Each structure stands twice: as C-alpha cells, then as structure tokens.
Amino acid sequence: MPDAFTDHLFDTPSAAESSLAAYTTLRLGGPAGTLTTALHADEAVETVRAASAAGRPVLVLAGGSNVVIGDAGFPGETLLLRTSGIEVVAEDPRSVVARVAAGETWDDFVRYAVTNGWSGVECLSGIPGSAGATPIQNVGAYGQEVAHTIEAVRAYDRIADEIRVMTPVECAFGYRTSVFKHSDRYLVLSVDFRLERSGSSAPIRYAELARSLGGEAGDRVPLALARDTVLKLRAGKGMVLDPEDRDTWSVGSFFTNPVIPEDLFRTLGEMPHWPAGAGPAGESLVKLPAAWLIEQAGFPKGFAGEGVAISGKHTLALTNRGAGTTAALLDLARVIRDGVRARFGVELHPEPVLVNCEF
Numbered sequence: 001m002p003d004a005f006t007d008h009l010f011d012t013p014s015a016a017e018s019s020l021a022a023y024t025t026l027r028l029g030g031p032a033g034t035l036t037t038a039l040h041a042d043e044a045v046e047t048v049r050a051a052s053a054a055g056r057p058v059l060v061l062a063g064g065s066n067v068v069i070g071d072a073g074f075p076g077e078t079l080l081l082r083t084s085g086i087e088v089v090a091e092d093p094r095s096v097v098a099r100v101a102a103g104e105t106w107d108d109f110v111r112y113a114v115t116n117g118w119s120g121v122e123c124l125s126g127i128p129g130s131a132g133a134t135p136i137q138n139v140g141a142y143g144q145e146v147a148h149t150i151e152a153v154r155a156y157d158r159i160a161d162e163i164r165v166m167t168p169v170e171c172a173f174g175y176r177t178s179v180f181k182h183s184d185r186y187l188v189l190s191v192d193f194r195l196e197r198s199g200s201s202a203p204i205r206y207a208e209l210a211r212s213l214g215g216e217a218g219d220r221v222p223l224a225l226a227r228d229t230v231l232k233l234r235a236g237k238g239m240v241l242d243p244e245d246r247d248t249w250s251v252g253s254f255f256t257n258p259v260i261p262e263d264l265f266r267t268l269g270e271m272p273h274w275p276a277g278a279g280p281a282g283e284s285l286v287k288l289p290a291a292w293l294i295e296q297a298g299f300p301k302g303f304a305g306e307g308v309a310i311s312g313k314h315t316l317a318l319t320n321r322g323a324g325t326t327a328a329l330l331d332l333a334r335v336i337r338d339g340v341r342a343r344f345g346v347e348l349h350p351e352p353v354l355v356n357c358e359f
C-alpha cells in the first residue's frame with residue numbers, strides 16, 4: 001500500500017489506488033467502488049451530481065483524518081477532494097475575510113494566516129485534514145473552534161441541486177457537530193473565515209496552553225508563539241501527523257467528551273468537569289473529560305487489541321499499530337465504551353464519521 005502521508009497529508013491523483021486505507025490517517029478501510037479525484041469545485045459538484053442521478057451513494061473524502069471506513073470498503077462513488085486556493089474576498093482596517101477552498105490543507109491555511117498577521121485560528125494549528133472539513137464537526141482545540149471565525153460556508157446542496165451560501169446560524173454549529181455531520185446532503189466547496197488583523201493571538205482560553213506560555217487565561221501572545229506552542233503541545237500527545245510514529249495513526253480523539261445533565265453528574269462523585277451551558281429544557285449541563293473516564297475505568301495508554309491500541313501518548317486516540325483492521329479497532333472501542341459505562345454509567349460516543357461499519 002503506498003503511504004499517502006510521507007511528504008504531505010494529501011496524495012496526488014497519480015497515486016490513486018483502490019484501497020481506501022491509503023487515504024485515511026488510520027490506514028484502515030477496504031476497497032473503493034469508484035474513486036474520482038476533483039481538483040476543481042465544478043468537477044466535485046459534477047461528480048456528486050452524476051452519482052445522485054445514478055442513485056449511487058457518495059463518500060466525500062478529503063484528508064481522511066476523521067473517518068473510520070469498514071474493512072469491506074465503500075461500494076459507491078468516493079470523491080477525493082483536492083481543490084486548493086486561499087483568496088481575500090473582503091477587508092477593512094480591522095479584519096480580513098479569507099475564502100479557503102475546501103480541499104486546501106487546513107494547517108497550510110493556519111500557517112498562512114499566522115504569517116500574514118491574521119488572528120483567530122492560531123490555536124487550531126497542527127490539526128490534520130482539509131479546510132472544507134472543519135465546519136463538518138466544528139473543529140476545535142486549545143480553546144478555539146472554527147465556529148468562532150466562520151462567516152459563511154459555500155456548499156452544493158444535493159437535494160435542491162444548487163450551490164448555497166450558508167450563514168453560521170444555518171450551519172448549526174455545536175460541540176464537534178453541525179448540520180453537515182452525519183449527512184450527505186451538502187458538499188462543502190469553500191469556507192469564509194473572518195480573521196482579525198493583529199499580530200497577537202485571540203485571548204488564550206485554555207489553561208494548559210496559558211501555562212505553557214507562562215501566562216494565564218485571557219492573555220494575548222504573538223501569533224507565531226501561540227502556533228509554535230500549540231504545535232509542541234500537540235506533538236507531545238501524538239496529535240500531529242508523523243508517518244514514523246504509529247501513535248499518530250488515528251483519527252485524533254476517538255470519543256467526544258460526554259455532556260451530561262448536572263443532576264446526573266452530582267450522583268457520580270468527585271471528578272474533573274466543566275460547565276457546558278444549558279440543555280433543551282434549560283437544565284444545566286456538565287462536560288466530562290473522556291480521557292479521565294477511560295483511564296479510571298482501567299484502560300491505560302498502550303492498552304491493546306488485535307493490531308490496534310490506545311496511543312502511548314494520549315488516552316483518547318485509538319491507533320492502528322500497522323496490522324490492525326477496522327473490525328479490531330471498533331472491538332477495542334466497544335470494550336472501552338462498555339468499561340466506562342459499567343464503571344460510571346456514562347455513555348461514550350465516537351467523534352469520527354463511521355463509513356460502512358457500526359459501533
């Protein structure tokens with residue numbers, strides 16, 4: 001299997017090969033039915049439109065860093081999104097609006113923003129994948145999420161068969177979710193980010209990052225320093241892709257942090273937690289650290305299944321050690337989920353999108 005990640009997150013079209021494992025950071029997933037690479041937005045739309053007309057299911061795949069694809073692969077049309085480009089579409093003395101093509105590598109855009117003195121995405125440095133996938137699960141890390149800076153998402157709507165410009169409200173961003181997640185209605189074509197013209201980061205919200213910067217929450221620091229510090233923190237946790245390091249052969253966090261009603265939380269005993277706003281009926285919600293729950297339930301870093309294991313650097317990352325299968329990865333995930341449920345009565349939910357496989 002060619003390693004699509006040796007030099008760059010994304011392969012080139014000439015590297016096209018039928019096993020979808022070659023296009024995922026887990027390096028798991030069976031064969032593709034058909035595989036089409038789109039270098040331009042109109043090619044991407046045409047591919048999806050033609051598949052819809054033929055009644056064929058479509059899998060949009062960009063960086064492959066948030067998908068778990070079944071060992072049987074995906075029998076329909078797989079669209080490899082490889083569009084690129086960053087363009088300033090509006091500016092004023094305080095801010096710019098940067099339009100980023102969906103297939104653009106996310107971290108290339110973050111580096112570009114930092115280099116240009118555009119503030120607002122620096123704490124999202126080092127996250128693998130494409131810019132167009134960031135609205136799908138409202139990508140977030142170290143106190144920032146893309147919902148803070150997205151101004152508009154341009155998407156092809158398969159049902160209406162038209163291109164729409166969607167506002168943040170229409171995107172319905174939430175914690176690791178949006179209107180786009182678990183839906184194949186929209187093909188994101190580009191994303192507009194409004195970024196502040198400033199050499200300083202947005203106020204640091206994340207305590208661990210503030211500590212590493214030698215300051216406290218609320219501080220603003222030079223953009224490049226924020227980026228470098230985030231990259232170092234992430235690398236120490238195996239959260240920056242490195243083909244030599246199997247602790248990074250993952251989808252990042254496999255589980256989201258559970259959000260539960262405060263009433264339930266009070267029955268659980270002492271544990272770390274954060275306030276998480278109010279639920280639909282106005283009830284107070286609390287977010288629990290999934291990594292802590294997993295460790296306390298008896299699953300340490302390195303805990304292994306068949307050719308798969310919890311990362312040696314981060315309890316939330318389930319990794320392929322080289323000889324893994326999707327079936328083995330999901331078995332390991334179920335053992336962990338069941339263990340946490342038995343110990344705490346709290347349910348863990350997977351963060352990645354599962355394609356042709358079940359959890």
Ligand SMILES: Cc1cc2nc3c(=O)[nH]c(=O)nc-3n(C[C@H](O)[C@H](O)[C@H](O)COP(=O)(O)OP(=O)(O)OC[C@H]3O[C@@H](n4cnc5c(N)ncnc54)[C@H](O)[C@@H]3O)c2cc1C
Nearest residue numbers: 062063064065066129130132133139140141188251252353
């Ligand atoms: C080491 C590592 C660390 C990570 N750290 C973080 C983190 O800190 N925070 C975080 O939020 N995530 C993190 N992730 C998860 C992942 O990087 C992000 O979710 C990323 O945005 C996925 O981008 P992608 O291009 O790889 O998407 P893919 O994996 O290719 O696709 C993911 C889903 O989005 C859909 N999709 C992708 N592009 C489009 C499009 N243009 N239009 C419509 N649908 C589309 C796909 O169909 C699929 O359902 C991490 C992953 C890894 C491997």
